[in-house]
Amino acid sequence: MGLIEIAAAKALASSAVFLFFTLLVMAAAKRISTCIVMFSVQSAIMAAEILAVAYANKSAEAYTIAALVIVVKVLAIPYLLFRIVRNLKASQDVASSTTGAQSVFIMVGLILLSFFAVAPYARTLRVDEDMLAASIALLLAGAFLMVSRKKALMQVIGLLILENGILLAALTTIFGMPLVIEIGIFFDLLMGVFLMGLFVFRIRDTFEHLDVSKLRRLRG
């Protein structure tokens, strides 16, 4: 076993922990930029994981997907988000409706919950338990961030994390889907983030704030 193999195995084994770490940091984060960085890191961890899988299976498709993740999720989307943050010239506060400590506690609870939830499936599906748990945790964490953070950009980030969870679930169970489909999904995602960014500007222009909890003209 060469050095690379050992590194790959190590990465695979401990990547779930790193992912959880990024989630906890996001929960504690007060600034949007921290969350963007953490999202980038999270995506990088996943890319590393896919690379490890690709290397282990000698799968060209997996390499392509890893490359896509790096380009789109590690670089392009965080860059886009940073640009938006910079251009908005607005407060960087995430505007959480829970305190930092509460958020972290909830995040821990969600992670435990996901382990609890996947236990029966992991066995029947013959997959790594902590990776599957991590994917569910990402899903739940994304959902939690979307619901609890009032800034429009945080909704985008939450959605991206949720998306990451789905991607991870696909990867851990079946090494992802056919390539064309994956590419399509990435493209969609990129467009989605781009559009949401557009809307963030529009919200700022028309409402002069970015607090989505105040967007309550339409109800009933």
Added chain:
Amino acid sequence: MTLVLLLLVPFLAALLVLTCKESRRAVLVAMSAGAIEGAAIVNAVWRILAAGALQCGQYLRADGLTAFFLLNVGVILALVLTYSIGYLRHIPAGRFSSPRWFYSLTFLFVFTIMAVFLSANLGMLWICVESTTLASALLVGFYNTKGAVEAGWKYLVVCTVGIAFALFGTIALYLAAVRSGVNPASALDWTVLMNAAPSFGVTRDLVKLSFVFVAVGYGTKIGFVPMHSWLPDAHAEAPTPISALLSAVLLNCAMYALLRFDTITSHAIGGEFSHTLLLIFGGLSVTVAALLMVVQRDLKRLLAYSSIEHMGIVAIGIGVGGPLGLFGALLHTFNHSIAKSLMFFTSGNVRESFGTLRMRRIHGMARSMPWTSAGLVVGSLAIVGMPPFGLFISEFMILTAAFGASRYLIAILLLVSLSVVFGALLHHFQRMLAGKRTDVPAKLKLLPSDFAVMGVCTALLLLFGVHIPGMFAFLLQRALVVLQ
């Protein structure tokens, strides 16, 4: 080629129309593109009927079900484009809100919708459904007012989140297929899945899990309660032709996606589970939407809730199942799309005339705008399922199927909801129609195109209420064959 043409026309039209600075040119380009697309649809439907199914490469296929929905899109597109001629007079000029942008985005939207129907692959299907959200979000926010931006934002986020669940469900189904021994490369292909479905027994739980997520995901897009929250906002704030397009085409489009999954799931693990789920969503949607219609204040929001209700009825039809239930459900999607388009068109006229959609401020329509009022009355009679309009037939089929399948609870729930809807519409519209001539602020001149649109809608509703044309019935039968 037939199928590629269907996609190519709207895509090219979207680009071409963007180059037309002058709004009359834009209208001309749009109308001719619409005509070409219509011809392409007719051609495609014809060929599909002749051949049973058309395949183009690995990712495009059209079968009977596709043909049925293509026809639906064609009819509504024609109506919407025609109506837009008159409607676009009122679009204020802005950075992105000009007729050319309107048409460009509309064709992009149509492009994604066509792609949904033509996808042979469930992964593709997901991508296209998600694209419809992206393409239409800008249209929802077209007016750039506070309400429009808010609605667009909510639409974008809520639907994207919902659709993400559908992706999860799709992956779960893929996993189930792969684990059951289907070749991973084609394990998302619809026909492959249909053939392999009976052997999914080992991954029973996974298929169920998949359907739960797909139902929530596409259900968000369909507007099932409780994932419906985006729908009234988007429908109310979008430009009127787009509201019609959303209600009459987009919802059907998501319903189509769910229908495909429902069929596979039924084949794999029996219909009990997925149908129960659909009945739950359907019953919930019908009840909640009917109740919420009572307390609406805005005309277009009212119509939006009515769409939720009708999607619930369709879900009940699918959930009740059987040839009659499915037939009724499919027919109902078609009838609803026409009736709802008519209603939205009239609401557009109302808005232009009264400057508001607040129903409390609208009086004396019957006197001041008799034609629009007639359209509204016909539309609302149709929408509450009165004979001799088409929705009566389809609702009656669904109810009969429900009684036949001994689903008494859901049938009674549906009946009660329908009467609540009737009461709600009567309550709202009676006040709007009655009143003096003097209550009307501005006079709206209807164009021939407006009359044409309302006339065609009425004629179609009447036609389908009295007699389902043979060709159409044949098409529906073909669609049913696909689902069984």
Added chain:
Amino acid sequence: MRAAAASMPMGLRTGIFLLSFVGFGTKAGIVPFHLWLPKAHPIAPSPVSALMSAVMLKTAIYGFVRFTFDFLGGGPAWWGYVVLLAGAVTGLLGILYALTEHDMKRLLAYSSVENIGIIYLGLGAALVFMANNAPVWATVALVAALLHALNHSLFKSLLFLGAGAIADATHTLDIEMLGGLLKRMRVTGTVFLIGCCSIIGLPLFNGFVGEWMLFRSFVAGSELPGILSAIVLPLMAGVLALIGGIAAACFAKLYGIAFLGRPRSLDAERAAEVAASMQAAMALLAAACVVIGILPGIVLNPLTVLARELLHTPALPEAVLPIAHTLPWIAACVAVLAIAAAGIRRIKRTVPTWACGLPALNSRMQYSSAAFSKPLRKVFSRVYEADRTVEVLYTQQPYFPKSILYRSVRTTSFEKSLYRPAVDAVVGMASRLRRLQTGNMQVYLLYIFLAVIALLVFMRFA
């Protein structure tokens, strides 16, 4: 279709029956699904109202007949009782509400409700006869119902057109503002009178023929073996008579206030006859009413064929045929006598109406529409719930008030006690549901997540 229906399970058949009963009933406007009718009519222009009453209500009846008789082929007797009850309640409440209306079109709309009730009485009787294996009388009842439907479309169109003519001539439909129109609009007034005579079922006008056949079939109900049907059906004759009696009062009020006496407003005073085309249309309908009323055979035969088609039954029994032969003779007899009686008299001069020796009368001293219907309203006060306010303004003298303002708002207790709570409950629920649509998108997202969780839990247990 019939064969398929025959093989259906009873539950499904009942389901279809109840569905078509409620569905078509709503459209036809049977109580308690009638609320939309009087609200829709006044809004619509007169020709549309006429068409609505004449055609739309009838398509509903047609649909119900088609489904219940043709498709389902009848059912157990209780179906018939349900329809009879609906018909009786509809007819009575319809005419009672009509009695209190002062707006001509609303009055006519409520009278449509009443006539639909009468038609449903016939349909119910037919169902009971069919369930009791008496196809001959079922045919009579069904023919009666169909005939009344046909007649109703004739005389109600006539009346709505008449109302339209009045609206044209006087710009109002409030009968408290009218009066003396017969003198000013002779043709309209005369044909309207024919419409009124028809609608209250006076002999020699078409309304009578249908009602007569209904009465006849009700009396025949006594021959049925079941005790219940032998009691219920003949009692329905009483209900029909009561409806007819109140209808007579109602239309005497309508005609008497709007067309007779002196004008109650300047507009009514200045009213002039409407265009000849309109007169011709009304005259044609009026002629049809009279012809059918005197020679009912011309419509009875085709309708009998139709009913036999629907029920697969033999011809009408002998017992109902004499009416067709008697009516022309009665008509002749009445005509000769009336002409003779009219010939005896010579009106010598016109004089002012007697005013008890006081100076001339004015129109405000006439009986008003509200006053006319007051006695009957008082008798049936349980049905109406009027909110009355009387404001009296005195100056110095206690016996000569300056002004008395009497306001009476009629709300029907039926609406109050049945619909109000139901509507309130629905609106209450709706308002509570409305709060769920908070406008906060994060809450919306929460709903989606909760839906996923709930379904996952459901999946575990399903």
Added chain:
Amino acid sequence: MNPAIDLIQSLLLVAIAPLVSGVIARLKAQMQNRRGASVLRPYADLLKLFRKHDMAPDTASWLFRFAPAALFAVTVTAAAFVPVLHASALFGVGGDFILLVYLLAFGRFFLMLGAMDGGSSFGGLGASREALVSALAEAPLLLALTSVAILTHSISVAGIVLFTLQQHPFQLSAVFVFALGALVLVAIAETGRIPVDNPSSHLELTMIHEAMVLEYSGASLALIEWASSIKLTLILALLIGVFAPWGMAAGASLVALALAPLFFALKLAALTIAIAVLESSIAKLRMYQVPDFLGMASALAILAVAFTALMR
């Protein structure tokens, strides 16, 4: 049977109608210790009125003039339904009780309209009250006759009379008692006698019929008065025919036919005395007690119909 006999008995009914009114008035007067006018007085009145000038109010339309003729015509036509001497009628087979009731309603409707055409408040007042009474009287009248029709298996008036005539008095169903009760009550209301209406009242607070005819004069008034006395006699004849037809001729027997007027006169006399006694001994009801009165009639009629089924 023989149209000539039928025609004669109908004309007889029309002809003696004023006499019946006169007899009742005379009997009442004598019971009240007055001498009273001659029993032929109504004929004199009619003759006088026919000769007098006919006047119409200036507001009136053609309907005002037409209404008395219509009332008279339908009432005389209705008289051709009822057997008097022979158990048959001019409108024998087709002359059913439904048509009879509605013919009477016909006349009343036109009288109501004629009253309202006068333009005074009296006309409206009378018409309104008449509308109340007739609306509520129609149902018990029809129901009572329905029960009789069910018992006699015939709907034509002549058929009903013939059936009863052929029965022995004790063979008759007890249900007849209820029907009779109901019919008597309704008859009082229909003919406008005390306690429902007072035919001799000229007080606007109490009158119904008189208020309606206030504007009429001359021949018009004569027609109306004649018609109402025909109606009274007709209803009395109906009561006699339905409940006590014995003595009426049925076949072609000339003896029976010769005796029939005698029997009829006796029974009519008994009824007029009963009316006179009743009208002299009880007070008129308040307006709003009339519905109660008719309610009782309705209850009896409903009972009668129900018993026809229950006592089969």
